[in-house]
Amino acid sequence: MGKPTGFLEYDREVGKNREPKERLKDYKEFHLSLPAEKQSIQGARCMDCGVPFCQSGVLFSGMVSGCPLHNLIPEWNDLVYRGKWDLAYERLNKTNPFPEFTGRVCPAPCEAGCTAGLNGPSVAIKENERAIIDTAFKNGIVKANPPVKRTGKKVAVIGSGPAGLATADTLNKCGHKVTVFERSDRPGGLLMYGIPNMKLDKEVILRRINLMAEEGIRFVTNANIGENYDTNEILDEYDAVVLATGASDPRDLVAKGRDEVKGVHFAVDFLKANTKSLLDSNHDDNNYISAKDKNVIVIGGGDTGTDCVGTSLRHGCKSLVQFEIMGEPLKERGDNNPWPEWPKVLKVDYGQEEFIDIYGKDPREYLTTVTGLHADKDGNLESVDTVKVEWKKDENGRFGPVPVEGSEKTYQAELVLLAMGFTGSQNYIKEAFGVESDARSNIKANEKDFKTNVHKVFSTGDARRGQSLVVTAINEGIRAGIAVNEFLRK
Ligand SMILES: Cc1cc2nc3c(=O)[nH]c(=O)nc-3n(C[C@H](O)[C@H](O)[C@H](O)COP(=O)(O)OP(=O)(O)OC[C@H]3O[C@@H](n4cnc5c(N)ncnc54)[C@H](O)[C@@H]3O)c2cc1C
Numbered sequence: 203m204g205k206p207t208g209f210l211e212y213d214r215e216v217g218k219n220r221e222p223k224e225r226l227k228d229y230k231e232f233h234l235s236l237p238a239e240k241q242s243i244q245g246a247r248c249m250d251c252g253v254p255f256c257q258s259g260v261l262f263s264g265m266v267s268g269c270p271l272h273n274l275i276p277e278w279n280d281l282v283y284r285g286k287w288d289l290a291y292e293r294l295n296k297t298n299p300f301p302e303f304t305g306r307v308c309p310a311p312c313e314a315g316c317t318a319g320l321n322g323p324s325v326a327i328k329e330n331e332r333a334i335i336d337t338a339f340k341n342g343i344v345k346a347n348p349p350v351k352r353t354g355k356k357v358a359v360i361g362s363g364p365a366g367l368a369t370a371d372t373l374n375k376c377g378h379k380v381t382v383f384e385r386s387d388r389p390g391g392l393l394m395y396g397i398p399n400m401k402l403d404k405e406v407i408l409r410r411i412n413l414m415a416e417e418g419i420r421f422v423t424n425a426n427i428g429e430n431y432d433t434n435e436i437l438d439e440y441d442a443v444v445l446a447t448g449a450s451d452p453r454d455l456v457a458k459g460r461d462e463v464k465g466v467h468f469a470v471d472f473l474k475a476n477t478k479s480l481l482d483s484n485h486d487d488n489n490y491i492s493a494k495d496k497n498v499i500v501i502g503g504g505d506t507g508t509d510c511v512g513t514s515l516r517h518g519c520k521s522l523v524q525f526e527i528m529g530e531p532l533k534e535r536g537d538n539n540p541w542p543e544w545p546k547v548l549k550v551d552y553g554q555e556e557f558i559d560i561y562g563k564d565p566r567e568y569l570t571t572v573t574g575l576h577a578d579k580d581g582n583l584e585s586v587d588t589v590k591v592e593w594k595k596d597e598n599g600r601f602g603p604v605p606v607e608g609s610e611k612t613y614q615a616e617l618v619l620l621a622m623g624f625t626g627s628q629n630y631i632k633e634a635f636g637v638e639s640d641a642r643s644n645i646k647a648n649e650k651d652f653k654t655n656v657h658k659v660f661s662t663g664d665a666r667r668g669q670s671l672v673v674t675a676i677n678e679g680i681r682a683g684i685a686v687n688e689f690l691r692k
């Protein structure tokens with residue numbers, strides 16, 4: 203620990219967000235970094251407290267607290283304070299193969315577990331992480347490091363999201379020859395075609411993919427395994443196959459008119475088309491679902507909903523409302539949600555911040571659900587019926603939403619975006635390989651050896667554990683890589 207009294211002397215400081223009015227004009231990253239000297243001071247706030255929940259990555263009350271990658275946080279905080287950026291990168295690189303992703307998009311469960319957060323602001327761990335890797339790239343010390351010896355074994359990784367990339371990286375480092383197959387035209391999974399550019403610039407992903415390719419990993423895009431690529435050929439050619447195909451079956455809306463009206467889209471379809479058109483032609487091809495001049499309804503109050511809010515505002519929507527079926531979270535931790543649990547508190551994310559800047563109020567309506575959708579004579583969405591709900595226990599003691607009589611309301615809307623989460627892994631992938639599902643429609647694979655019921659076929663990431671976070675997908679990917687290496691070595 204560089205400065206024992208650092209947490210008493212220095213306040214937490216994080217980089218600024220670009221002003222909403224300015225950032226709404228483009229899709230560039232909105233979050234700016236602190237200058238290096240200021241970031242170093244943030245390293246001094248770490249007490250190396252001896253109870254580093256920050257790096258323990260465990261579940262408290264079913265929610266993760268601490269870093270799932272077990273990043274050596276107190277060590278690199280100290281090196282950041284001492285200005286030893288290269289050494290800090292070496293330590294960070296030991297546990298996290300892609301800190302430039304997590305340093306931008308991770309919700310930072312490490313900070314929830316930080317001891318300084320017990321009675322004050324936690325250490326700015328995520329920003330220290332981003333500063334370490336961005337500085338390392340700037341200083342040219344992140345270089346391709348191919349394995350010196352190859353084992354002669356070949357592995358196919360299906361899916362190039364963070365889990366697939368982490369598996370590929372781990373196995374390549376072990377000397378196996380890895381090919382990553384991706385059905386989209388660009389690799390990266392939801393990093394590329396889910397999380398919008400303003401949160402994670404796509405050049406940051408391509409920079410990493412290029413490094414991995416230099417290290418010997420082969421990327422094959424537009425390869426939809428089980429659809430336009432034969433599964434048997436893959437099974438014949440490779441010594442192991444890892445399904446890192448994500449949990450891309452979206453949860454649908456159950457409401458009158460859902461199947462008849464035009465203008466209702468899944469959030470990921472909306473976000474993917476937007477990013478693809480942006481990257482292909484700076485939107486000149488018009489090949490995306492536009493919210494321009496439309497009254498937009500976003501259903502779902504989570505991060506994906508926020509991305510839809512931010513994107514719709516950039517398109518120039520006419521109005522926007524975001525519905526959330528749960529109640530409004532508390533502003534401060536409740537008594538039943540103590541440190542170091544993940545704080546279940548109200549978050550005003552970038553999309554809401556931008557909406558508030560324009561309209562002076564939060565777009566979220568809580569305890570609200572959609573009951574019906576209406577179309578005009580051409581079948582285009584025209585309006586949406588809603589009702590308020592109360593959460594009550596039924597006769598079996600289970601909580602559920604109950605409509606509040608007299609609270610019905612109709613909203614004019616030409617675009618509805620469904621951001622209600624995912625129900626599991628897509629069936630055609632499971633059928634193509636003959637792998638079993640678990641009770642939640644994920645691919646059934648053991649958490650220790652990541653094996654499915656099919657010989658030499660493994661699964662990892664959201665495909666195996668269900669919808670999660672980038673940091674947990676990377677963790678899963680590394681562990682699956684280790685398990686596959688053990689299998690190949692036997
Ligand atoms: C809109 C959105 C925003 C999010 N924002 C955040 C955030 O800010 N922070 C955070 O931590 N998490 C966020 N998440 C969650 C996070 O992105 C995921 O948990 C993570 O990407 C899962 O990684 P994965 O590699 O398991 O799967 P994915 O990222 O889903 O990647 C799976 C890949 O497999 C490919 N694939 C599927 N089937 C086939 C096939 N048959 N053949 C070839 N390829 C195939 C898919 O095209 C995809 O590229 C967000 C999720 C969404 C939807």
Ligand code: SF4
Pocket residue numbers: 268269270271273275298304305308309310311312313327328331673
């Ligand atoms: S990966 Fe996430 S949890 Fe881990 S140190 Fe970085 S921001 Fe924190």
